[in-house]
Amino acid sequence: MNLRYKPHHYQWILHFGLANVILGFALVIFGTSWLWLLGSFIVYSFMAMINSAGFHRLFAHRSYTTTPFWEAFLLFCGTLTSYGSSFVWCVVHHQHHKHSDTERDPHKFDSVKSIFTANYEMNKVDYSAKKVIRKLMDKPYHSFVHRHYWAFPIAFSLILGLISLKALVFLYWAPIGLVILSAGIFNYIAHNENGPTNTAYYALQASGEWRHKLHHEQPWRWDLREKWYHLDPAAYFIRLIKND
Secondary structure, eight states: OOOOOOHHHHHHHHHHHHHHHHHHHEEEEEEETHHHHHHHHHHHHHHHHHHHHIIIIIIIOOOOOOOOHOOOOOOOHHHTTOOOOOOOOOOOHHHHTTTTTTOTTTTTOOSSSHHHSSGGGGGGGGGTTOOOOOOOHHHHHHHHHTTTTTTHHHHHHHHHHOOOOHHHHIIHHHHHHHHHHHHHHHHHHTTTTEOOOSSSSGGGGEEESSSSHHHHHOTSOOOOOOOOTTOOOHHHHHHHHHHO
């Protein structure tokens, strides 16, 4: 049984997650407490922050170092978002930086429709570029998770399902849809005809990635704040776990 993450999985996981968002709203309309929706939002925000701190700033850009415990924690939590293994995510993201806003950019969404149908354009990615992930490949737990990727989301779903269907829908499946959808929307609105921008303010509450132009100019930064009033939840978390 092949449990690796495949490019086409992006699209059906997005649709599956959004179906659970709709199901969640329907359950609330028919009597379920609205506090479950608040739970979905909290889990979504946590997932977005963890993905930014782990898969993006630590694994893809190595912008800071941390202990093996926190690296494993970030890997596990990031894997549960059903967004691809650390290997897949990093290769795709480096391709985005290398070919930003060109036809070879895997993050290039040029319409709202493309957010839902583009399969994340992973067909544009050269997966032979192992040098991007060579340091991750030296760590056995990253390779193990890559080979057995879907075992983790499936096992976590079974555990939550044993607790209750509401816990599974509101605290896992719906937040997954929100994370993947918000990432697609972000990649659409954080670039314009002039390239990356710093104007995707909707992302303030989640990852802190909204200063996207700054990130492209200085991808090694773990803290994307430049003013005291800039919000970057992932940077706050990184400050707590990084090695000084």
